[in-house]
Amino acid sequence: MKQTIFIIGLGLIGGSLALGLKRNEHVTVIGYDAHTPSLRTAKRIGVIDEMAVHLKEAAEIADIIVFATPVNETIRLMNEILAWDLKEQVIVTDTGSTKNEIMKAAISLREQGITFIGGHPMAGSHKSGVEAARAHLFENAYYLLTPFPNENKEEVTILTNLLQVTKAKIVQVKAEEHDHMTAVVSHFPHLVAASLVHQLAGENEKFPFTKQLAAGGFRDLTRIASSNPIMWRDITVQNRRELSNQLQMWTEEMIRLQNLLLHADEEDIEKYFQTAKQVRDELPITAQGAMFSVFDLYVDIPDYPGVISEITGYLARDRISITNLRIVETRVDVFGILVISFQTMDDRAKAVACIAKNTTFETYIS
Ligand SMILES: NC(=O)C1=CN([C@@H]2O[C@H](COP(=O)(O)OP(=O)(O)OC[C@H]3O[C@@H](n4cnc5c(N)ncnc54)[C@H](O)[C@@H]3O)[C@@H](O)[C@H]2O)C=CC1
């Protein structure tokens, strides 16, 4: 029998989940988005099987309901569905980046006998909207589930089995631990990225040329500052306690760094960078999607007309998809650096081979 999945919020994550789940032929995906053009686009480009006209009606025929909306909106909708006549066996889940407040809101659902299992696919990007959705977004990424500690194991198994088709690594964690860990590796870095951009904006008023100099390092570090502000507003508000702790630790770290500067002790400064390099270099290699779904390849290119189309032509001929392209630096007398982004590590590896086969340009991975 076909399972009916109802996804509410058809942006990057809801859309990608819909595409991933649609790989299972025993599934029908109904979608809803408050932004009607997004809903229509989702249907037109085949992200969903059917459009829901009324939220309540679609929810009442669903076997699985997924909230893929910004997390404050998710809580509002979770309260709204309390008044609806959902199927007795329905499983409700979400994709939100925070879990504590969501699981607190889920207590009311549970009191009404509705199963709620929190979910968070740890993959995504700074992009948003249904057009950015990709079926393979969650492949090899961690997909965290936060069931209530005494949740019926069968229900968790049903949801886990359903999500297997996305090829994500599904792991159960406690909601509090989830919010602590994601504050460290995702939410707090977002605050740092945004604050660095603010710092640049301030400096740029005095030295307007500064912005022009914002090359690789600054861009790498601040890419996530280009994410959806509403989504991050909600995450920040919901996880403010953990974020405030992280900020405190960061402030202490900055004071430590300032002392290093004041003492100008070369050995200590080198040690500081050495330790950071070691920890960074030893981070587990995350395959496609795990946290950073952008795989950049740097290509040293000579500055002559047509060089970029030459490279993209070779990649197109080998059917290697690229997601972004930018030039970090081009001057007449030196090689420029072309940065090509790929959605998977595999595509990037193919691109390295393709460029080596067709050109003498050097490629490297940052
Ligand atoms: N962007 C990312 O990289 C990741 C995001 N998440 C989480 O997934 C959720 C969705 O994020 P994205 O897809 O990136 O955002 P998005 O901005 O791409 O999509 C959100 C969609 O929800 C719709 N929406 C808003 N309020 C609604 C409502 N009341 N009813 C129906 N639709 C509504 C919007 O119109 C939009 O199409 C968020 O909770 C976010 O924290 C989780 C993992 C990664």
Ligand SMILES: O=C(O)C(=O)Cc1ccc(O)cc1
């Ligand atoms: O763009 C990136 O690298 C991200 O970190 C994407 C992301 C954003 C929010 C999440 O809850 C999980 C992953």
